[in-house]
Amino acid sequence: MQKITPFLWFDTQAEEAAKFYTSLFDNSKIGGVRRYGDAGPGPRGQVMTLSFQLDGMTFMALNGGPQFTFTPAVSFFVTCRTEQEIDALWKKLSKGGKVLMELQKYPFSEKFGWTGDKYGLTWQLHLTGGPARITPFFLFVGKQHGKAEEAMKYWGSIFPSSAIHQVQRYGEGQGEEAGTVMHGRFSLAGQEFMAMDSNREHAFSFNEAISFSVDCETQEEVDELWGKLSAGGKESRCGWLQDKYGVSWQIVPSVLGELLGDKSPARAQKVMQAMLKMSKLDIKELQAAAR
Numbered sequence: 001m002q003k004i005t006p007f008l009w010f011d012t013q014a015e016e017a018a019k020f021y022t023s024l025f026d027n028s029k030i031g032g033v034r035r036y037g038d039a040g041p042g043p044r045g046q047v048m049t050l051s052f053q054l055d056g057m058t059f060m061a062l063n064g065g066p067q068f069t070f071t072p073a074v075s076f077f078v079t080c081r082t083e084q085e086i087d088a089l090w091k092k093l094s095k096g097g098k099v100l101m102e103l104q105k106y107p108f109s110e111k112f113g114w115t116g117d118k119y120g121l122t123w124q125l126h127l128t129g130g131p132a133r134i135t136p137f138f139l140f141v142g143k144q145h146g147k148a149e150e151a152m153k154y155w156g157s158i159f160p161s162s163a164i165h166q167v168q169r170y171g172e173g174q175g176e177e178a179g180t181v182m183h184g185r186f187s188l189a190g191q192e193f194m195a196m197d198s199n200r201e202h203a204f205s206f207n208e209a210i211s212f213s214v215d216c217e218t219q220e221e222v223d224e225l226w227g228k229l230s231a232g233g234k235e236s237r238c239g240w241l242q243d244k245y246g247v248s249w250q251i252v253p254s255v256l257g258e259l260l261g262d263k264s265p266a267r268a269q270k271v272m273q274a275m276l277k278m279s280k281l282d283i284k285e286l287q288a289a290a291r
Helices: 014-022 083-094 148-158 219-230 255-260 265-276 283-290
Strands: 004-010 029-035 047-054 057-063 074-080 098-106 109-116 122-127 133-140 163-169 181-188 191-197 210-216 240-242 248-253
Touching: 004 014, 014 029, 014 047, 014 057, 074 083, 083 098, 083 109, 083 122, 133 148, 148 163, 148 181, 148 191, 148 219, 210 219, 219 240, 219 248, 219 283, 248 255, 255 265, 255 283, 265 283
Parallel strands: 004 057, 074 122, 133 191, 210 248
Antiparallel strands: 004 210, 029 047, 047 057, 074 133, 098 109, 109 122, 163 181, 181 191, 240 248
16 A cells, blocks of 8 residues: 555645546546535535546545645656657646746756646656656755755655665756755655755745645554654644645544545544644544544
8 A cells, every 4th residue: 555645735626637637647547535524624515635546656636725836846757658658748738737848858868848737736757768657756945955865864764665766966067056966766665756956046845735645554653753754844734744844744544534434424524523623633532533
């Protein structure tokens, strides 16, 4: 089971976006859908959250309102097998969006492009000829610039089955601060991620529009991850936090999905109401609310 799940915050377009994304990638499907009930906080009957898979990778999406919008600080890096594949993906993902780097040949790639889609989510497409893969990509800019390697090491010390696989650094005369990370590849809990630094002027940074939901089997695991990831950062509500780099995480007990999906709407609503009052989630209190 996937331990860390990218979680996408939409205003009201979560279901529409999930259908769009699953139409683009092989081995993709929409999974469970949960709707707002009488307890809210969204309109009753509207999709609250849904899960979907893209090329076998699980994502979650939320209709949470207009508070947060996607930025290029977190994007999704897609390796493509063929030129036909990358061209088709680019055409659909860039339509109605904003191109950040045109799809063309670069010194580091025979064909690469970086674009925001019509929902504002950003994608990097890279022609490799190898197996297709989607990888979350962190861009450290502004006050977080120069911290990519530190973050990779820090996150790796928190999650089991983690490692840094590659760090390529900027050299002198490359337009960036020499020694900072030009490209980093690492894994957390057996899942691959990427990161880089950029000292160029950017009017964005990490925010809650993209968070990473961590599935926890026990309260002890919830407590440990909450304590380590929130250190130097900021605690929020409903299991959300920002770490010291500004990256958002959700520390979620596995049982929560079962409790919110209870066949009794009344029990599910009581769990929702209890969760809305919490910062760090407490399994015993959630179960007590269900009873």
